[in-house]
Amino acid sequence: MKRNGSRGCVTRKTRFGSRERDWLKGDAQRGCVCLYGASEPQPPASGPQTSTSTQPDLKLVLCSTNTTAEELCAQRDVQGLYLQLHGDLIRRLDPSERPLQMLYDYLTAMGYEDPLRVQQEAANSDLSCMIRFYSEKPVNADQQERTLLKGVFSVRKGKTQLHKWAERQVILCGTSLIVASVKDSLTGKMHILPLVGGKVEEVKRRQHYLMFSSAGPQAQTYYVNFDTLADYQRWHRQASKVVSQTISLVDLSCYSLEEVPEYLFYCQDITHLNLRHNFMSLDGPGGLVNFSRFAQLRSLNLSHNGLGVFPESLCEIQTLTELYLSCNGLSAVPARLENLQSLQTLCLDGNRLDSLPEELGKLSQLCSLGLSFNDFPLIPGVVERLGALDKLAMAGNRVETLDLCSLLRMTHIKSIDLRFIKPDDQDGNGDFAQCLAFLSAVCIRRLVNVPWAFCGPTV
Template structure:
């Protein structure tokens, strides 16, 4: 059970653990293997691409086996994926010199890196390989001291991304160490033997739990909700102070999202809730619509569409939303740090989903302002790495459903007893070991989630919750 709790902890703290590892790689001389691989006596980086041979010449000092400016050496050649899952022992994955290099130090290992597709090309020399297109997987031989910055410099990449448990994807800091993150992850799961950790880190099946990308993959949740998207000429506000500019515009769920074309996948976006707002034709400009949110602090965006068909399609979809009486706002998986301020003026909101973001407590759009939603019944702020229970939530007396799962919480405040209307409370995946006595006063509570916490026994306060008919406590120490 402890291993499952550690997995949840790692989801919130993998970056912190990896950042503590010293940066840099010691550089020493190496041998050139029979296959052209440069085998260093000190950890370096070797990249095996899941595609055909791309080497510029085996053993050539000007080819991929040569030194780079960072001291990292790279070998690109065919890598077969069938058979054994372990890269350390599978002969068809690496040559004998590479396997010997891995076995020479347990701080050396293999990182599975997913990214763009690999275009088949004929090899420059050496044995002929298959030109069948392969999946976009690279096996990167490196050390626990290899940083993201060094990997990107060698690959001419812009950055690396990590995904835990198939959920949230975040960009790695240049100083973080991908292989060390994998090792820390396995250690937290209960693997203690360094050799075993090295072998498991090379297991491709581990990528379902922790996976690295060379480019940010599309968010499947957002794709499913996206109705329309395109790059159009946009102007913010009703005055002439703002200039027209090319922007990425997405109509998703009940919101209009406007972002710069360059940063459209990095979370830098303006979100305009359209429920209760307006969408109007701008007659003085061809194929132009004005989108406005509701409330005294309403925001307005003008969008010029390229064709009449685009104009009619966006007008039709937006008109359906602004006329809705639905009071649900879904802003999950948008990398938000604050709630859009103008959203607080929508007093009819009853359901708010902020799952999988980076919400802060303080600031104009921080969680401390949530009590301004006077009609809120359902609130989901799971997977936000809060670290502390947001006590301001206990002031929303209309709540019937509250989800605070996977937020690295250690205690629950006594103010939880104020939520007398609460029926469902989800606190799974935290670090709780006790519950306040005030929780026993929630007489309407019928569903309580406490899975994957640090409880050593069933809290006595649960005996007072007579209405609870669903209690989840799997993955605890009890």
């Protein structure tokens, strides 16, 4: 039974001519990919959608399962293609990825087996509610508002009437209000107003006015006159969130970011930056290579960013006390990590690590180390040299041997997580099981002075 409102490009005469339809039917490995523009497709203003009504930002592109994203970009003259699954995060496709094959694999995983049926369903643009391709990165207004607000407004500095009103570029990004020249912007003189702990107030008896004040005895004040009620409400809402914070925290998690806004580097009071669940890149004006510009950054969360390699530029942020790099496909940790002498918490869970550099032992303040769900065959020897370490997470590794002599020397550890450890040698792990039983019964509680520990099954 045909679904109401379905829009298949293989059979609809309004989408392709007879030549294109014949080409598609000649091979089940051929098909079309629906490419959307940056804006969300809008339904008709009134009445049902007719067979001739098309969405202006939707393009149907003929290709095969061997066609790569790079080839489609060349055909469409675009910089990159983006993928969104189930309305969630949007990521840039690797040039070698094949969009139509990805679409076919998705349908096969749903239970479609007949190649012709897969081709037919893949050509239906209704499928875009589950898997959607973009020819440019879409702009989410709500997300953009939380990330960066920018506009040209009338501004007056100070509370006295001596200062004149002037047109200025005003930016609200991260924890600060930035007032800059309209013409020169970032290249000219800027006034940066830290807002954490400060105030944002509406000015009574004046329409669409806000007063921004920084905290402290030498607080500065700026008055901004907004053009519309919508602008006024948007800026008031976002600034109120910033001034109510007790720490200089910027939370940009789950925003599909590849870079942070360049204006964020001018917020020199930022101490905590959460970029979890993004697609951060190393290069670019707002890439990880420039994060050393954060002069007071203490906590950085880059978990679930698909980095692939450990960004060595992070080893230059010597103010860091917490670094979270879980689930990034890391296979090695650089020796330069020893530069982070203030580091207290290092979370590397869910990667592909099987060893740690000896230089890690120079982190004299490290007290919490997360290595769960990696590929370690044993507890890294460098742990013995981390005298301040009191919490070690090793759950879900491929531990083959527990060196009791080594564990006996780790008297500084107060908690250790050894759940779900699975030796490679499943047939001959009797000694391993016996060792683990002895460890949990005697060594952990009495000899190593570990108040509590998790010990899971060995198979």
